[in-house]
Amino acid sequence: GEDVEQSLFLSVREGDSSVINCTYTDSSSTYLYWYKQEPGAGLQLLTYIFSNMDMKQDQRLTVLLNKKDKHLSLRIADTQTGDSAIYFCAERGTGGFKTIFGAGTRLFVKA
Amino acid sequence: DAGVTQSPTHLIKTRGQQVTLRCSPISGHKSVSWYQQVLGQGPQFIFQYYEKEERGRGNFPDRFSARQFPNYSSELNVNALLLGDSALYLCASSLGVGGGDGYTFGSGTRLTVV
Numbered sequence: 001g002e003d004v005e006q007s008l009f010l011s012v013r014e015g016d017s018s019v020i021n022c023t024y025t026d027s028s029s030t031y032l033y034w035y036k037q038e039p040g041a042g043l044q045l046l047t048y049i050f051s052n053m054d055m056k057q058d059q060r061l062t063v064l065l066n067k068k069d070k071h072l073s074l075r076i077a078d079t080q081t082g083d084s085a086i087y088f089c090a091e092r093g094t095g096g097f098k099t100i101f102g103a104g105t106r107l108f109v110k111a
Numbered sequence: 112d113a114g115v116t117q118s119p120t121h122l123i124k125t126r127g128q129q130v131t132l133r134c135s136p137i138s139g140h141k142s143v144s145w146y147q148q149v150l151g152q153g154p155q156f157i158f159q160y161y162e163k164e165e166r167g168r169g170n171f172p173d174r175f176s177a178r179q180f181p182n183y184s185s186e187l188n189v190n191a192l193l194l195g196d197s198a199l200y201l202c203a204s205s206l207g208v209g210g211g212d213g214y215t216f217g218s219g220t221r222l223t224v225v
Contacts, residue, residue: 004153031211042115042201042216043154088153092211097167098144099214101153 002026004102006089011108018076020105022089025070029091032065033099034074037086046074046087076107084109113138115204115217123223124192132187132220136204142166143185144214145177148199160185161208189222197224 006022024032030051035043049056049063049072056063062075072089086104093100116135124130136143142161146154156169160179174190183204189196199221203214 031213033213035216040218042218043203043214045213045215048213090153097159097208098156098169100156101146103151103153 002091002093002100004089004091004100006087006102006105008103009106009108011110012079014079014081014109014111016079018074018079018083018107018109020074020076020087020089020107022072022074022102023070024072024089024091024100026091026093026100027070029093031092032063032072033088033090033092034061034063034072035088035090035101037088037104043088079107079109081109081111083107115202115215117200117202117217117220119220120218121221121223123225126192126194126224128192129188129190130192130222132189132200132202132222133184134187134202134204134217135184136202137215140204140206140215141183142205142208143179143183144203144205145185145187146201146203147171148201148219150198154201157187159208166208192224194224197222 003025012018033048034046060077064073089102144159145157148154158177159167163179177187179185199219201219202217
């Protein structure tokens with residue numbers, strides 16, 4: 001079945017780069033996403049990548065996709081304390097009508 | 112332009128009761144999806160509606176139902192509430208049926224069943 005897995009915690013120092021990793025099982029995924037959730041809030045779409053792309057850069061964010069290994073990563077350059085949040089990896093399933101989310105990676109940024 | 116709005120923001124219900132949650136999508140968005148997020152987990156898909164028709168249903172019991180109105184707003188109903196239904200219920204809107212360019216989420220309704 002469809003599944004998305006990600007590590008639960010990541011701690012970095014302010015100014016360093018953060019790399020959050022994710023693996024998925026659905027080989028026919030068309031879109032892969034990164035969402036951010038701050039306490040008490042809904043999810044905010046950060047960026048997404050189409051499955052025929054290897055990389056996408058958007059300001060401080062870089063997404064890398066290894067379709068062969070079904071591995072997705074999000075790199076945040078110059079991480080700030082305001083980046084502390086939960087980051088969800090997600091993939092759009094074969095049915096096209098639902099998005100499957102991972103359990104989220106909690107990013108701690110130390111000043 | 113207003114984002115996705117959900118009401119109420121918080122709700123406390125007793126086991127066995129029924130609850131209705133409401134969602135207004137972004138203006139112009141015709142698709143509404145509902146997700147359940149249990150504390151410490153990622154959102155789980157419940158329903159998607161597009162142009163007032165159900166386009167997808169997740170692995171949830173028949174106690175969960177939803178509908179979409181002509182103005183594209185939506186309601187999620189849960190009957191015979193169980194303690195395990197306590198969660199954050201998120202509404203997400205998107206332009207098209209598949210949400211390929213991603214969802215815009217509301218802030219959610221926090222449901223507590225006691």
